[in-house]
Every structure is written in C-alpha cells, then in structure tokens.
Amino acid sequence: MVEKTGQPGYLQIADDLRTxxxxxxxxxxxxxxxTAQLCKRYDVSASVVKAAISVLRTEGLIVGQQGKGVFVREDAAASASEEEPASSEVMEQLAQMRNTLATLGERIAELEKTVFQESKRSR
Amino acid sequence: MVEKTGQPGYLQIADDLRTxxxxxxxxxxxxxxxTAQLCKRYDVSASVVKAAISVLRTEGLIVGQQGKGVFVREDAAASASEEEPASSEVMEQLAQMRNTLATLGERIAELEKTVFQESKRSR
DNA sequence: ATAGAATACTTGGAATTCTAAGTTGTCAAG
DNA sequence: CTTGACAACTTAGAATTCCAAGTATTCTAT
Known part of the structure; x- marks a missing residue:
C-alpha cells in the first residue's frame, strides 16, 4: 500500500519498483x-500505477510490450545510473585522440622502416 | 498541433518542449x-499535456510550482546531456586507446634498443 | 490433432472530472 | 494608501472511463 508520507503515490511506487x-x-x-496486480498490491487506481510506470519508462529502466507486459530492460542496472550517450564534446576529444594516436603510429612506422633498414646495412 | 506521426501526442509535446x-x-x-495554453496550442486534453510535463520532470529539465507555473530548471542545459558518468561506448574507446598506446610503447622500446645499440657501436 | 473463433488479459494512449493547494489580480472597505 | 476578501488562474495528484492494439488461453468445429 501507498503510505501517507507526503510523497505522492505514483512516486512511491516508482521508487519501490526502482529499488x-x-x-x-x-x-x-x-x-x-x-497493472491490475499493482493496483491491488498498492491499493491505488490504474492511473497512479500508470504514472509510476511512465516515470520508470522515462528513466529507461523498463519497456512495455502491448498485450504482453512490462519488462525490466536488459541493461537496466547500468541504465539506473549509466548509459547516457556520451556528450558530443567527449566524443570529439576521443576522435582527436584517436587521430593523434594514428599519427604517432605512422611516425613510428617510418622510424621502424628507417632504423631497421640501417640495422641491416650496418651488419 | 499534434501530428499523426504514430508518435504519441504526449511524447511529441515533450520532444517539442525539450528542443x-x-x-x-x-x-x-x-x-x-x-497547461491551458498548451492544450490550446497543441489541441489536446490536459491529460496529454500533463503526461508530457511529467516526462520532462522525470528527465530533470523542469520543475513545477503549485499555483505559479512550470519552470525550466536553471541547470537544465547541463542536465540535458552532461554530468553523467561516462557511457560504455566511451569506456570501450578508452580501452582501445590504452591498448594502442601499449603497442606503440613496445614498438618505441624496440626502436630505442636498436638505435641506442647502434649509437654505442658507432663510437 | 489442428485451425480458427472467442474470451480473457495486457499495455498504451487519451479524455474527463474532481480535489487540494498555491499564486495573482481585482475590488471594496477602512 | 493599505488591507482583506474573493475570483481567476495555476500546478499536482488521483480516479474513472474509454478505445486501440496486442498476447495468451480456451473452446469449438473439422
């Protein structure tokens, strides 16, 4: 049941399920x-349950399938605190770093070519 | 107005406002x-507008004040995409880059070995 | 046994109504 | 001018109802 804690019912249910x-x-x-079971369990109307479900859906923890049910997303544990697309700035800096690494790789390749050829010659 | 795009009205409005x-x-x-104005603007019932508002509230973009209105949170811009722990994609790319750096380090080590041995010999 | 129809159950979206609580503006009285 | 009452407006929560669309189970006919 939903307690009279000042916290709205739908949020209590959402918190409960999230936990x-x-x-x-x-x-x-x-x-x-x-939905019907949750209405009984928490002694609230369907609108309250639906609101709670909507919160969790927006948080990405659950996904519903018409006629079948509402399911915990496979990545829900991560999604609870993770799983946001990386910001474009982070992705941009990562791209730059990858480019720098590639350039270093090429320069080293040139050095390897030169150095190891000289090694052969000097023998 | 809410268009017949297959996307539910409340999500269209939420997307619109988020943009x-x-x-x-x-x-x-x-x-x-x-709420009344949004109902008129989008030609939907209050329940649709409220659902949209609820989504944005759950996303942390807005906050409502009874009797006064619904306001964009001061940190809404940041909340939209920042301050989240790094995503798994970022972590993956970082791991790859660590590997690449290790490889480069090894190749440089070989180069150093070769180059400094030749330096000694040539003296 | 199998296929199709009927029934029950389910989610999702939406509308309507109501209540509680708060804010803002207007108007009348002092 | 100030203050208080009241109306209008506002958000927030909740209940009820309805419809659409899908799934799962049961029943009936072949």
Missing amino acids: QIRTGSLAPGAALPS | QIRTGSLAPGAALPS
Whole structure:
C-alpha cells in the first residue's frame, strides 16, 4: 500500500519498483506485475500505477510490450545510473585522440622502416 | 498541433518542449506556457499535456510550482546531456586507446634498443 | 490433432472530472 | 494608501472511463 508520507503515490511506487530493479529482485528481462496486480498490491487506481510506470519508462529502466507486459530492460542496472550517450564534446576529444594516436603510429612506422633498414646495412 | 506521426501526442509535446529548452528558446528559469495554453496550442486534453510535463520532470529539465507555473530548471542545459558518468561506448574507446598506446610503447622500446645499440657501436 | 473463433488479459494512449493547494489580480472597505 | 476578501488562474495528484492494439488461453468445429 501507498503510505501517507507526503510523497505522492505514483512516486512511491516508482521508487519501490526502482529499488527492486536495482537490488535484483526484479532481474533484467523479468516482467513486472501487471497493472491490475499493482493496483491491488498498492491499493491505488490504474492511473497512479500508470504514472509510476511512465516515470520508470522515462528513466529507461523498463519497456512495455502491448498485450504482453512490462519488462525490466536488459541493461537496466547500468541504465539506473549509466548509459547516457556520451556528450558530443567527449566524443570529439576521443576522435582527436584517436587521430593523434594514428599519427604517432605512422611516425613510428617510418622510424621502424628507417632504423631497421640501417640495422641491416650496418651488419 | 499534434501530428499523426504514430508518435504519441504526449511524447511529441515533450520532444517539442525539450528542443525549445535545449535551443534556448525556453531559457533556464523561464516559465513554460500554462497547461491551458498548451492544450490550446497543441489541441489536446490536459491529460496529454500533463503526461508530457511529467516526462520532462522525470528527465530533470523542469520543475513545477503549485499555483505559479512550470519552470525550466536553471541547470537544465547541463542536465540535458552532461554530468553523467561516462557511457560504455566511451569506456570501450578508452580501452582501445590504452591498448594502442601499449603497442606503440613496445614498438618505441624496440626502436630505442636498436638505435641506442647502434649509437654505442658507432663510437 | 489442428485451425480458427472467442474470451480473457495486457499495455498504451487519451479524455474527463474532481480535489487540494498555491499564486495573482481585482475590488471594496477602512 | 493599505488591507482583506474573493475570483481567476495555476500546478499536482488521483480516479474513472474509454478505445486501440496486442498476447495468451480456451473452446469449438473439422
């Protein structure tokens, strides 16, 4: 049931379910209880349950499938705190670093060619 | 208005408002149009607008104040894409770059060995 | 046994209504 | 001018209802 803590019911349910997902009680790929079951369990209307589900969906923890159910996303554990696309600035700097590394590789290749040829000659 | 793109109305509105927040059309601290105004603008019921607002609230972009309005959070621009732990893609690229650096280091070591041995001999 | 129809269940979206609580503006009285 | 009452507006939460679309199970006919 939803307690009178000043916290709205839908957020309490969302928090509850999020905790279960994070602790593994609701494993990745597992189905959440149906809306009807959650309504009974928490003694609230469907609109409250749906609002809670919507929060978790927006957080990326769950995904629903019409007619089938709502499931914990496979990457939900990571998604709880990770899994944001890297910002474009980070990606840009990574690209630059990869370019620098490639250039270094080429310069070293040139050195190798030169040095190891000289090694042969000097023998 | 909400278009018939297969995308639910509430998500279209949320996307629309999020874009405005990101592009600065809705500056941090600025008030969003009221629910009534958004209903008129998008020609939808209040429940659709509220659902859109709820999504943006869950994303941390906005905050509502009873009786007053819904406002863009001051840190909304940052919240949109920054301050998140690095994504798995970033971590993967970093790992690859570490490997590349190790390889380059080994090749340089071989070069140094060769070059400095020849230096000794040539004296 | 198999296929199709019917039924039950499910999510998702949307509309309508109501209540609670707060803010803002207007107007009348002092 | 100030203050208080009231109306209008606002967000937030919640309930109820309806519809669309899909899945799973059961039942019936072949």
